[in-house]
Amino acid sequence: GSRVDYVDLTYHGHEFIPSPESTFESGMVIEEGYYGDNDFVDVEKARVIVEIVGGLCDKRLGRSTVHMKIVGCDWNKVTKPQLVDLETFTQSGPRQIYNSVPAHLLDIQVREIRDRDNGNIEHISNFFQGTQPIVRTIDLRDTNAADVAIEKAEGSENPTNTSKGITEEEELKGDTRNSLETTKKDEEEGMELVRFQYDGKLMLEFETTGDELACTSYSLQDEYEGADSLHVFPYMTGFRITIKPKYEIIAGEVYCDIVDDNLKLRVINQVGIDDNEGFDEFLAEMRKQNEAQVEILEKCRDGCVYDIAHDYVNGTQLGANVMDFFAAGRPNIAAPYVKYMDFSIEGRTASATHKAAFVITGYFSKGPGNSFALPTHKPIMVLRDPPGGLSYATYENVKTTIELEMSSTSTALHHHFGIEVKKTIEMGNDVCVGLGASLCQELWSFHTDAKVFGYEHDLGGIVQKVEKTRSTQFTTTWSYQTSTDPWTAGAMSDVFVVPNLNVMYREVYVVNWKNESCAVDQTVDGKLPVTTAINLEDEKNQPALAFFSRYHVEYVKLPELERSIENIEHSISLCNCTESPTNICSVAGEGKKKSCDELGEQFTYLRSARDEWRKNLMMRDDFKNNSIVNWFEEVGT
CATH class of the missing domain: 2.60.40 (Immunoglobulin-like)
Structure with missing residues (x-):
């Protein structure tokens, strides 16, 4: 006898209605019989x-x-x-x-x-x-x-x-x-x-500045241990690398350059270092000049881990990347003449890697090298003093260039690397493209100390020299005034200009990349070519040029040479070099031992210097033609 007006269904505040099969109606009276299939449906x-x-x-x-x-x-x-x-x-x-x-x-x-x-x-x-x-x-x-x-x-x-x-x-x-x-x-x-x-497949895109590779006919798999990219850099050159992680979602169509915050990039760098003999000594020599250069060569040699940054444009996150500076060290002289940088992602199960192969071009020294001094008894010019009384000559801002030419039988120097083995890192012109000047200077803190190879000295500065391929030049600017002493006017105040320069030379391997053949240049027997690298430099703590007056040569220089010749002759006699030319003896006043051959060479050199100066002091018919100024034709002979 009960009457049912409604059924109170409570389920998360939802609305319910009777199901289509239900016979329920509001106000129905319960009578004897079966009441079933009165279902309700949640229509929320x-x-x-x-x-x-x-x-x-x-x-x-x-x-x-x-x-x-x-x-x-x-x-x-x-x-x-x-x-x-x-x-x-x-x-x-x-x-x-x-x-x-x-x-x-x-x-x-x-x-x-x-x-x-x-x-x-x-x-x-x-x-x-x-x-x-x-x-x-x-x-x-x-x-x-x-x-x-x-x-x-x-x-x-x-x-x-x-x-x-x-x-x-x-x-x-x-x-x-x-x-x-x-x-x-x-x-x-x-x-x-x-x-x-x-997400797709995680990839690493590699970019760098200063790459000299300009060919494509090479096999990364067969020639470079399956590397993912090949690059060519001159030795001792700084460069900037950028790694851009991104996901390949649909190949060639859809990519995503935003990555998870927990991902890190590991870098192992072998481009700045090598396992060849003398590398530790090479670094030690560099460290004396600039510690920062050594640090950039050794950067990440045992591995570095970088946070991955993102660019932001108008508050929108995009462009995951890692950017840093590195430097190419000495060339690798073992085939295939490459060094590697390895990049890998850490922080996820699926790995992403990139192996970059670098051919470092340039010179690799075969040994420590040698040097010889330009002879000071061979003046490069004569400054004439005008004749008579209190007259004198002033030479101002004269630019003198001394050039050393290679003999025709010597191996030609390579035009790309100049004439000297580099010991300092230079920064490429495009390293700082896209970066502010202050930021670049901060990141590349030693760039102001970088020196170029194949250089000349001019007014105390160092500038790049690229116009000469088979010679080395030393340029200096000087001023000089001849004597005003009336007692030595004219010929006695003439001045001989002589160089105080050393020629440094050494045999080097040449690692040179040829884009025409897309390979490292080799000789016919498959070896690296060898040449002689030369540097013309001034003696330490001495001016590049010395100025000797005729009076100084005759009354100071020649007597010094005579005394030196006598000392060497005395040492040769004491060493009994005539009877025993293989003897090694102490040299008076020098505190070191020399062989008879060395004493003989020194004696020959000093005697030649004496004879040359005697010859230079003699007035010759062509004397005035060899001087920097020809005074009156009737004067000077």
Whole structure:
């Protein structure tokens, strides 16, 4: 005899209606008999946001087929009027909002991804629907309650109220609006969002400045141990490298250059160092001049780990990258004449690596080298003093260049590397392209000390010299005034200009890359060519040129030479070199031993110097033609 007006169903605040098969009617009276199949259907709807994207860049993958299903239910049994077919949807963009899905626990899958030609993108479809399909389960049962709460808060905030001009109230309203927007976004991201992300294959893109490679007919796999890239750099040259991690989502079409924050880049650098004999001594010599140069050569030789940075444009994150400076050290003289830099990603299961091969071109010394001094008894010019009385000559800002030519039988020097073995690092012109000058100077702190090879001295500076290929030059600018002493006017005040220079030379291997053949230049027997590297430099703590007056040569220089010849003759006699030419004896006044051959060479040199000066002091018919100024024709003989 009871009367049933309604059934109170409480489930997360949802709305229920009788099912189509139900016989329930409001106000029905319970009589004797069976009452069953009075089912009720939850018709509460919710919103779900589905993202199907490529990487953290949210790239569009294609046209997706999305499948949704209530956990534990078969939707096909629930049809009109309560529900329509909600099994599959077609989603064309990376993000789509579905506003009328059951407010329940939903299982959501991506069944397939198709391209613009309606072809299945298999590698991405297989990622989402492999042996274990990716299923995202989301609980939408309480999302409507959250929406109602936010709507009430928005109503109470009432942003349409007129302003009272009170700063605190305006700030409070602004904070409230921002807070509500944040809450709504958090609800969407946390309670309503389902994200399917395909990252793809992580790759490392390598860029560098100063690369001289200009050919492609080489095999990385066969010739360079399977390296991923080949580069050519002159020795002792600084360069900038940039590593750009990125994900390949669809080859040739879709890439993402934003990577996870937990990823790190490991770098192992062998380009600045080598295992050849003498490397430690080479570094020690460099360290005396500039510690920073040594540090950049040795940078990351045992491995470095870098954080991966991102660029930001208008607040948008993009462009993952690692940038740093390195320097090419000495060439590798063992085939295939390369050094390597290895890059790898740390912080994830799937690894990404890049192996860069570097051919370092330039000279590699075969030994310590030798030197000889230019003879000071061979003046390079004569400065004439005008005849008579108190007259004198002044020579101002005279630029003198001394040039050393290689003999025709000597191996030609290489035009690309100049004439000297470099001992300092020079910075390429493009190293700082795109960087501010102050930033570049800070990162490349020693660049002001870098010197170029094949150089000349001019007014105390050092400038690059590239116009000479088979010679070395030393240029100096000087001023001089002849004597004003009336007692030595004319010939006795003439001045002989002589060099104080050393010629440094050594045999070197030449590692030279030929873009025409796309390989390192070799001799016919497959070896590296050898040449002689030369440097013309001034004696330490002495001027490049010496100025000897005729009086000085006759009364100071020649007597010194005579005494030296007598001392050497005495040493040769004491050493009994005539009877025993292989003897080794102490030299008086020098505190060291010399062989008879060395004493004989020294004696010959000193005697030649004496004879040359005697000859130079003699007035000859062509004397005035060899001087820097020809005074009156009737004077000087």
